[in-house]
Amino acid sequence: MQEGDYTFQLMVTDSSMQQSTAVVTVTVQPASNRPPVAVAGPDKELVFPVESTMLDGSRSRDDQGIVLYHWEHVRGPSTVEMENTDRAIATVSGLQVGTHHFQLTVTDRQGLSSTATLTVVVRKENNSPPRAQAGGHHVLVLPNNCITLDGSKSIDDQGVVSYLWVRDGQSPAAGDVIDGSDHSATLQLTNLVEGIYKFRLRVIDRQGASDTDTATVEVRPDPRKSGLVELILQVGVGQLAEQQKDTLVRQLAALLNVLDTDIKVQKIQAHSDLSTVIVFYVQSGPPFKVLKAADVVQNLHRQLAKEKADFLLFKVLRIDTAGCLLKCSGHGHCDPITKRCVCSQLWMENLIQRYIQDGESNCEWSIFYVTALALTLLVLMGGLPWLCIYCCKRRKRTKIRKKTKYTILDNIDDQERMELRPKFGIKHRSTEHNSSLMVSESEFDSDQDTIFSRERMERENPKVSMNGSLRNGASFSCCSKDR
Known part of the structure; x- marks a missing residue:
């Protein structure tokens, strides 16, 4: 409504159709407005x-x-x-x-x-810096590989507003931080391995002042490390039920066939999508003693070879020691994945022991000595045939040289004379100018051999005289080799 006078009339009617009216007047006057009051609050x-x-x-x-x-x-x-x-x-x-x-x-x-x-x-305002407390020194023994470091005891006069945990650069890289706890007061760690870890805690207060402190975690090896056995089965880790695990433990105990033994399963985890790793150790007693993993593995291999392939609930993919326990002869280190020795330079495996004897990987052979031995054998194998051929030829030549033939040279024609000449170029006097009885093929016979030959001829033929003439008057000369 605007400023001014307004008149309104009201008419009413009853059931007998009788009516009555009334009039009212409304006057609108100009408004009287006051300004607002602003209140911003106290300083x-x-x-x-x-x-x-x-x-x-x-x-x-x-x-x-x-x-x-x-x-x-x-x-x-x-x-x-x-x-x-x-x-x-x-x-x-x-x-x-x-x-x-x-x-x-x-x-x-x-x-x-x-x-x-x-x-x-x-x-x-004057601010005192915070004081960080990371928790000090901690000792962890495998297989327990989880720990929580508490930095909540760090103090500040105005309160700590920020926490940050940083791993030292010389610490092992293994180990996982759970749920981003490295930005909270408590640091949660898992999957730690053997070694010494150092974590530095840095705290900051409201005014940006900070302080640091260091916590140390010493992870010691599992005292049962030498007895841990790793069994890999062809089954998904989600498909292995608790009842099936108990059955496998009983079957393994039956295979070992050792009195007063107890199989302790330490860990079950996935190896792949279709395989599962079971880590266990065998304890005998009392008195309680953990059997060596190498002996347990060897015994299981031997017993499984005797049993049927389906003796266990699931197919066995591999049985081995959980840790690599090989010494590698002091000339290498053991690969924890393949469980074989990785030899240092100039060293190699003893192949005889590796593939013929106990099959344990090692680093016993020096490459220098193996190379020298191989070259020596190669030279011997290559020179032996030549030596045999040389000896055979020399022996044959010696036999030919020692063979002596005699024949009467008188009354033979030229063709027969040529055939009876020695084969090795031995020079003889012409048969046309002597009357020798016989000719020798060897030019190396000594004078003594010639004398013995003459004496033997005289004894066998009394008609032959020492001067080379026949007793009946026919003269002859004995042909000897040229001097």
């Missing part, structure tokens, strides 16, 4: 550092109601950030040390407005 004094603070102008008032609020930062460090500046309550963050002035403007329905100023003083 504030804060201690640095300040995350945020609230500016409350909700106590501002107006006779007809406030329709608009507006906050602004009018003076002070310029790092201030404001939110909800068009509402009665605004949020301020990023306050630095100093004095900040904020102004509130409110407006009513008639467009009248009012302002108010709020002062926020941020001061720096």
